[in-house]
Structure formats: C-alpha cells, structure tokens
Amino acid sequence: MIMREVVTPKENFLMAIRHEKPYWVPCPLFDNSIIIIEHGLVERRNEGKDAWGVMWKTRETRSGGFPVFHPIKDPDEIDVYSTPSPEDPSLLDDAKRLISEIDRNNVVVAGDNGWGLFERAWLLVGMERLFLWSFLYPDAVKELIEKIAYVKIRLTERLIEEIGVDMIMYGDDWGMEDRLLFSPKWWRVFIKPWQKRLYRIAKDNDVLVYQHSDGKVEELIPDLIEIGVDILNIQRECNDWYEIKRKYGKRITLWGGVSARTLDHGTPEDVMREVKECIELGRDGGIILAPGHSLKYPKKNLEAMREAWLKYGWFICKKSSRRN
Numbered sequence: 001m002i003m004r005e006v007v008t009p010k011e012n013f014l015m016a017i018r019h020e021k022p023y024w025v026p027c028p029l030f031d032n033s034i035i036i037i038e039h040g041l042v043e044r045r046n047e048g049k050d051a052w053g054v055m056w057k058t059r060e061t062r063s064g065g066f067p068v069f070h071p072i073k074d075p076d077e078i079d080v081y082s083t084p085s086p087e088d089p090s091l092l093d094d095a096k097r098l099i100s101e102i103d104r105n106n107v108v109v110a111g112d113n114g115w116g117l118f119e120r121a122w123l124l125v126g127m128e129r130l131f132l133w134s135f136l137y138p139d140a141v142k143e144l145i146e147k148i149a150y151v152k153i154r155l156t157e158r159l160i161e162e163i164g165v166d167m168i169m170y171g172d173d174w175g176m177e178d179r180l181l182f183s184p185k186w187w188r189v190f191i192k193p194w195q196k197r198l199y200r201i202a203k204d205n206d207v208l209v210y211q212h213s214d215g216k217v218e219e220l221i222p223d224l225i226e227i228g229v230d231i232l233n234i235q236r237e238c239n240d241w242y243e244i245k246r247k248y249g250k251r252i253t254l255w256g257g258v259s260a261r262t263l264d265h266g267t268p269e270d271v272m273r274e275v276k277e278c279i280e281l282g283r284d285g286g287i288i289l290a291p292g293h294s295l296k297y298p299k300k301n302l303e304a305m306r307e308a309w310l311k312y313g314w315f316i317c318k319k320s321s322r323r324n
C-alpha cells in the first residue's frame with residue numbers, strides 16, 4: 001500500500017477530478033483510493049440464470065459467462081415481462097457490512113451499478129432483435145428500456161441513501177473498435193433520456209458520475225457532458241485521449257489509459273511507455289490511471305505498470321514521504 005503524509009488517497013483523487021494539480025496521478029489499483037461497493041442483484045453468472053432471466057454459460061474461463069438465452073422473444077412480451085425487484089432489503093446487506101469497516105476519510109466509496117440500459121436491453125431480447133425492433137416497434141423498445149431504467153434508478157437511489165456512496169459507476173458498452181454500435185441519433189432517441197435520469201439522481205445528491213464504455217465513443221462525449229458525466233472510462237487505443245483533453249479540458253476526467261491489449265500481450269517496456277504517456281496527460285489533473293479492463297494480466301506487466309507509476313507519477317510529494 002502507498003501512504004502519503006500530506007493528503008489522503010481520497011483527497012488526492014478528488015483533486016484530480018477537480019482538475020487541480022494532484023500530488024500524484026491517482027491509480028486505484030495501487031494507491032487504494034477507491035473501494036467499490038456492489039448491490040446484490042445478480043446481473044451476470046458464469047453458469048445459470050441471472051436475476052433478469054438471462055441464461056449464461058462459461059465458454060472461456062478468463063472472461064467468464066457468456067449469454068446463451070434471451071428471455072423475451074416477441075415485442076408483445078415486453079408489456080408483461082417482470083423485471084427483478086430492486087427493493088429487496090437484503091440486496092445491500094454485504095455492502096453495509098463492508099462500509100462499516102472503511103475509513104471514509106481515506107477512500108472514495110464507489111457504488112457499482114453497471115450492466116447499463118443498452119446492454120441489459122440486448123441481453124433480454126438479443127442484439128439483432130433489439131435493433132430490428134427499434135425500427136419496427138420503437139415504442140416497445142422504449143418501454144423495455146424504461147422498465148430497465150426504473151430498476152437501475154432505484155438501485156442508484158439505494159446506494160446513495162443507504163450506503164452514502166461518493167460516486168456511482170455506470171457501465172454500458174456502446175462502441176466497437178473503430179465506431180459506435182449504432183448511430184448517435186439512435187442513442188439519443190432510445191438511451192439518452194433515461195441515461196440523463198440516472199445521472200441526475202447522482203448529481204442532485206452531489207455524487208460523482210462515472211461511465212464506462214468499450215470501443216470508440218468520442219461522438220457521444222458532448223452529450224455525456226451535457227447530461228452530467230464526470231468521469232469517462234474509455235479505451236485509449238480506440239479514442240484519442242490527447243484530442244479529448246484538448247477539446248473538453250476540465251469538463252471531463254478520463255479513467256484508464258493502460259490498454260488491456262498491452263497489459264495482456266505487450267512487453268513490460270510497452271506497459272511502462274503507456275503509463276508514462278498517461279502521467280504526462282495527468283500532471284494538471286483530469287486523469288485516473290488504471291488498466292483498460294479488469295482482467296487477469298501477467299504479473300510482470302502489472303509490476304511494470306506499478307514501477308512506472310511510482311517512477312513518473314509523483315509530482316508534489318518528495319520521494320522520502322512515500323512508503324511502499
């Protein structure tokens with residue numbers, strides 16, 4: 001664990017989010033600045049059925065379960081489909097036990113409410129059906145997304161009210177490697193109205209909004225800023241972080257920067273180069289250093305990431321104030 005005499009990891013993290021010059025580039029993997037709290041609603045399984053009725057099966061142990069059954073086969077079924085209840089008191093039992101053991105002066109408490117509106121919609125009906133129905137039966141698709149949104153909204157409310165989280169983490173994969181999975185217009189019609197509601201609950205309670213998406217999603221950044229996102233976890237290999245920083249400045253913080261591809265298949269030197277590039281971007285705040293994905297990586301590359309962060313990522317504190 002890395003300790004600091006002048007500011008706590010939480011204080012340093014918040015400085016970076018405010019685009020103030022941090023004492024070091026925050027790196028939750030190594031500085032323990034974040035603890036992630038999860039609700040108990042089962043959104044995915046390695047094997048078996050999740051809380052929404054989607055069946056999962058493990059095809060490759062490293063990446064976990066893959067959806068093999070979508071419960072809604074006809075648009076007429078959307079009206080009668082029953083979503084899981086977000087009101088079960090036991091959903092936050094584990095979170096409450098964990099939060100009671102945390103020193104909240106030192107860490108940012110983040111509530112994970114991933115598996116977003118688009119992902120859950122296609123998981124329920126299948127990707128091809130979702131896009132086909134959005135053209136043939138747009139009202140049915142809007143109803144489906146509204147049903148999903150009400151569950152996610154209530155989970156966000158409970159994480160704020162019962163846990164008192166500092167940040168809500170949303171996740172929804174909107175991109176492929178070189179473009180969006182849909183047109184920006186499609187996203188603005190079907191996803192944005194409810195995404196805005198999800199963000200607004202957090203913003204009204206002074207809670208930070210974090211959004212993850214795989215793929216190239218730069219076209220959506222102006223919309224995301226408009227509706228209140230604070231932190232974007234997007235892949236640097238797909239999105240031009242330098243241009244994003246230049247164009248949007250202090251309106252957005254970027255999270256990640258060390259690609260899963262490099263951590264998985266690159267050399268330690270490749271990893272150290274990416275870390276150094278991210279650190280240069282984050283000297284005046286606005287960068288949270290992290291792997292692009294939460295996967296299992298070769299130990300030597302994780303160690304290279306840590307070494308580069310320790311070597312290049314500390315700006316204000318003297319090295320003598322650092323303790324490994």
